[in-house]
Amino acid sequence: MKSAEKTADLDMGDFEMINGPGDGHDERPKQPTKGGTGSPKRRKGTIYIEAQVKPDYTGSLAKITTKLEVIFRSQCIHAVELDHEMIGEDLYAECFFPDCLHSLKAVDIVGTDDDYPFILVESHTVEINVYSLQDGKAAKTQEALSLCGDAMLLPSVGFGNAFEGLIFDGDIKQKLVVFMTNLLRFSCKPGHSSSSTVNRLVFLSGPPGTGKTSLSIGLAQKLAIRLNKTFGETILLQLNAATLLSQYFGQSAVKIHSIFEALAAQSAETPDTLLVLLIDEIESLAASRETASARNEVHDAVRATNALLTGVDLVRTNANVLIICTSNLSDSLDAAFIDRCGRHIRIPQPALAARYEILRHSINGLIEREIIKTPKVPLPTFRNAEYRIPTDFKTAGYTLQSLAYKLEDTGPAGQVVSARWLSQLAETALADELEPNAPPCTVADALELMSRYVKEVTCENKGSKRSQGTVATEYDGSVKKRKLQLTAGSSLSPVRVTDAHLFGETRSADLEGRADECIATFGEMEAEGYERSPEDIDYIAEKVIDQWQFNGGCCCYEIIGSRLRDYVEHGTPMNRxxxxxxxxxxxxxxxxxxxxxxxxxxxxxxxxxxxxxxxxxxxxxxxxxxxxxxxxxxxxxxxxxxxxxxxxxxxxxxxxxxxxxxxxxxxxxxxxxxxxxxxxxxxxxxxxxxxxxxxxxxxxxxxxxxxxxxxxxxxxxxxxxxxxxxxxxxxxxxxxxxxxxxxxxxxxxxxxxxxxxxxxxxxxxxxxxxxxxxxxxxxxxxxxxxxxxxx
Ligand SMILES: Nc1ncnc2c1ncn2[C@@H]1O[C@H](COP(=O)(O)OP(=O)(O)OP(=O)(O)O)[C@@H](O)[C@H]1O
Ligand SMILES: [Mg+2]
CATH class of the missing domain: 2.60.120.10 (Jelly Rolls)
Structure with a gap:
């Protein structure tokens, strides 16, 4: 159902009618917090709302921002759900959003302990960022910056969902955005030299394919939106360190120096523009000078490192410059470079929850492209899939969870799989197995093909020694270490295996039936004077577990255990x-x-x-x-x-x-x-x-x-x-x-x-x-x- 539509140049007065009666003093119960409702210590968080205007809109973004602020203040919108589109959504049908909006979403909530899917607007500060996507035209910059390719104006159409599409365990993304927003805020007003003591230099390291480059671009895109009231424009410059070094061998130090000089000049010339310099594969430029000297590789590489360090220092006080670097190899980088990083974030390989979500997103992508049929019910999120009960084993959510679980260490070469590999799995498996003229398959078929593909790849690799280069070999060590940390309950892993609540191909009715049979046997014995004892639990449990194992097994000891205890200790039928x-x-x-x-x-x-x-x-x-x-x-x-x-x-x-x-x-x-x-x-x-x-x-x-x-x-x-x-x-x-x-x-x-x-x-x-x-x-x-x- 669509709301009655109004035009973008709607008069403010038009918003009056959407106020609910009793505003400000209605009796709606307050939203709960994890820490207890209504606690005086509860923090008032900020909800970030992003509004994207339609491509043909040429009017003022500030005007739309004011209009939206009026809408949110008027309490037409009582509650929002993160990442849910409000335009055209039934729930917001009575809100008259400006016509020129393409999308309106609550994208983040910061500074509150609430962990609730629906967020009550009235108990939060609302921050609205209205933006239009740039169509990929290059921005005009200093000539030397052309070494970084085209200077791209952000937010760009090309990076539409670059940030949202990335999935990590924990809240790496949110923390990074909050950190950078604050750092740029602390760095004083644009146009003034920075008074922050922390370098606006972020370093992302981690195994190949974990999303470092994508996260850097996504972060730049996100900051361009989040900070658009401070910086009117954002420009992204991308420098591939390895390419630069090979292309300008012998002169790389000079080139790097000229890039940073041009960056400083550009920053001074356009103080209201945020300049983001992304240096990918920084190891080529910031390799340890100590190691290089030991190997007699003094010349070009060492000079390049020196130029990088002095370059970083040169733009240190430019409040509108942000540098993001990525690398696979953090251990062999120069200590002086690492020391200059305002933030070093290690991106791990995806754990169970992230693996599930990456797979789910890629399947949904294939559904959008009509390679897979739209299912009647969408695949559940990882959290919802956890609501499973013992009869759920036939659902797609269960199959996907089992697959994500199996992929712990059954990647193509027997190691933890990368996010890149996971994001390609669905498409690769379908391309490998489907006939060229095949009609769209079902989600269940796709999952079956993915499982089969994983099995095949694993078998192919079993026994065969890896033929990967030194970088991959280096990772084996760190991956194994990480796995050990995870099983020890690291914060990187939100789901411990014992909590995974994995059911085998088991029907709860079968288990209950087995328990009922045993209870009936005890009942007969009781009639002859037998007294129930706690040891009976073991007997019944053994029988139920036999049944359960026969059907595939599950980890849901808790439910079965508590039911059995009730049977024997209180004689109550399954606590029901x-x-x-x-x-x-x-x-x-x-x-x-x-x-x-x-x-x-x-x-x-x-x-x-x-x-x-x-x-x-x-x-x-x-x-x-x-x-x-x-x-x-x-x-x-x-x-x-x-x-x-x-x-x-x-x-x-x-x-x-x-x-x-x-x-x-x-x-x-x-x-x-x-x-x-x-x-x-x-x-x-x-x-x-x-x-x-x-x-x-x-x-x-x-x-x-x-x-x-x-x-x-x-x-x-x-x-x-x-x-x-x-x-x-x-x-x-x-x-x-x-x-x-x-x-x-x-x-x-x-x-x-x-x-x-x-x-x-x-x-x-x-x-x-x-x-x-x-x-x-x-x-x-x-x-x-x-x-x-x-x-
Ligand atoms: N965390 C993630 N969530 C979803 N998709 C991801 C993630 N990480 C990587 N991908 C997918 O893998 C592709 C490659 O990622 P990206 O190039 O950013 O990885 P990287 O860490 O920079 O790899 P490398 O070290 O090889 O440069 C992305 O375009 C994306 O499709
Ligand atoms: Mg990369």
Whole structure:
């Protein structure tokens, strides 16, 4: 659905109408922080918003910036999600963005401890950078700088997504941008000599193909956007040290000197222009003079190193000059060069999470190019793929994760694979295996071909000694060292193997079935006087593990372990409460969520497909009205059968099946779901609410109360009390949606029902109701809730 469009020269007054009523004092719950909601120590971070204008826009960027600042200040946009396009996005349909915008995204959040996909705008400072992409025309510079090839104006069309497309473990990219932005800020105003004591010289080192050159270019592109209010223009100069040395053998020192002199002159001539000099493969210029002398290679190489060092010193005080150098070999560089680097960043080979994401991005690239068919559900992100449960092994996300996992040390030559190799794997495998006239293949086929290709390459290389040069040999040592560090829990690796929660080709039902058989055997023995003992855990575990290994194996000891303990120690059936609701058409079970789900509740719901109530689809009494949650996502996953969802402001209906994997409904997204009337089998769905560190949450007590109460009302066991329903719902930070498609109502669509609900809830409390009803809440839980209320 598209919003009503307005032109770029819209009057400021036009933005007034998009203000939500109650601005500044609405009752929306505050966004949680990892460290605790509402903590007085909480830092107010900055959200960076980037707005790219359309190529034909020639007007003022400053004017658009002001307009966007008004929009963000007016609270038309309550929440943003990082890297999500806002233009044309349903969620922002009621915001009148200027027509001249091609793209509008929140790209970064800095200076806050929040780790939440949706960021509330009002609790952050918003920094907006509006930019237009340059079409690759060369900039005019000093003549000597032509040794660096064409001087390129940034941000450039050619480097469109250079920064965003790079994937690293940890937050290397974000930290680097923040560091450089600050350093350039500390270096005083443009036009004045730098007062910073730190050299604006960044050195990126690491194995081949880890993205050093790409990161340097991406960084320059990013800074050109991020700092465009300080520097009106940014120019990128690229110097390949190895080429320069070979081309001008004997005169390289003179050439280097002339480049730096020209750079200093250019900097003084255009003080409002940021000049970024990228020196790739710096080892040719900055090789250790000590080693060179020992090898009697004194002349050209040593003079080149000297020229580089004096050159760096020459532009030290030019506040608008930034130098980025890259190299594969940091150990053999001259100590005086390393000492001059304001920042030395070592880029490692990608660990599991980065490997997965690089592969996912390259597959998505092939989908865009229509070499692979668009799947019904996109491949999950690494984080979402981790929500897997034991029945997920057939999904593409699982296969991709297994492949990324296997690629730990099965690269083409038996070593850790590089990001470059990974980014090419999908295309290489498909080019190798597909017939020239083959139609687009499915994601599953592509993954199969990729796995097969990896296997073949690994086999080919097995036993054959590598024929790589000295650089590669040198890397073997460092790679092995890094692997050891990673398994010891290095911060470089966000995922430890034991946390990887890898499932084999196992169905949870098989494991449970095996455990049930054992429990039944113990049950028979109990009848003859046998007493349960902790040793029984070992016995059952052994049987389950046999079953599990027979099916391929998994690392999910925790779930199985805790279930078995419950069986034996408390005699509870798999830690599950089972309720038959709505005349037996709906079975509600609460399961213990695995910690990796970060969930406050995990439900397994079953719709009995042949029950007349399920045949009513949206009319099933359990199907909730359209609503949204402020704080938590609700993710559901179909294990069997089909479920229908209504989602988004456009109230689109989608049917999900087991093949679709987990589907997350984010906070602030209107939704509802219901059984599919003509489902050929019972539908089993897992539903969980996350994250678990929010103030007002959906938990087991909430769902029990709401679902059981509505079921009892339906079965006429109790009479309907609207105050009770509103009160129970109100404490879970949930609001109904009225007239979802009436975009002109803007936030009123949830605000008015929320206020009405608040009114009913307050009245309910006045007449003595409590959100959680005694008849549906266990004594301990009820006492706990009462206690919290008193304190
Ligand atoms: N971290 C990464 N994420 C995604 N793709 C990457 C990454 N690193 C490298 N690539 C892919 O590999 C290609 C080559 O990367 P790049 O030339 O920047 O590596 P490099 O570290 O400079 O290699 P070398 O040391 O050989 O010069 C990139 O164009 C990109 O497609
Ligand atoms: Mg490179």
């Amino acid at each position: 409460d089972v309720s038959n609701l709505y005349e037996g058409s709906f079975i509600l079970e609460f399961l213990e969520p695995h910690p990796s789900r970060d969930a406050t509740v995990l439900i397994r719901a079953t719709y009995k497909h042949d029950h007349p109530l399920c045949k009513q689809g949206k009319g099933h009494p359990q199907a909730p009205p359209l609503h949204l949650h402020f704080n938590q996502s609700e993710t559901f996953q179909v294990l069997q059968g089909q479920v229908a969802t209504v989602e988004g402001w456009s109230v689109a209906t989608t049917v999900y099946t087991r093949e679709d994997g987990p589907h997350e409904i984010k906070p602030w997204v209107p939704h509802s779901f219901n059984p599919v009337p003509d489902s050929p089998e019972d539908t089993v769905v897992l539903v969980w609410a996350h994250p678990d560190d929010v103030d007002e949450m959906m938990d087991r007590v909430f769902f029990t109360n709401l679902l059981m109460y509505v079921s009892d009302v339906h079965e006429k066991k109790v009479s309907l009390n609207p105050f009770q329903i509103m009160l129970t719902q109100h404490v879970s930070a949930t609001a109904m949606i009225w007239f979802p498609t009436a975009t002109w109502l803007g936030p009123l669509r949830w605000w008015v029902p929320w206020k009405v609900q608040a009114l009913f809830a307050a009245a309910g409390r006045l007449i003595g109701l409590t959100p959680m009803m005694k008849r549906y809440t266990s004594e301990e839980e009820f006492a706990e809730i009462q206690k919290t209320k008193r304190t």
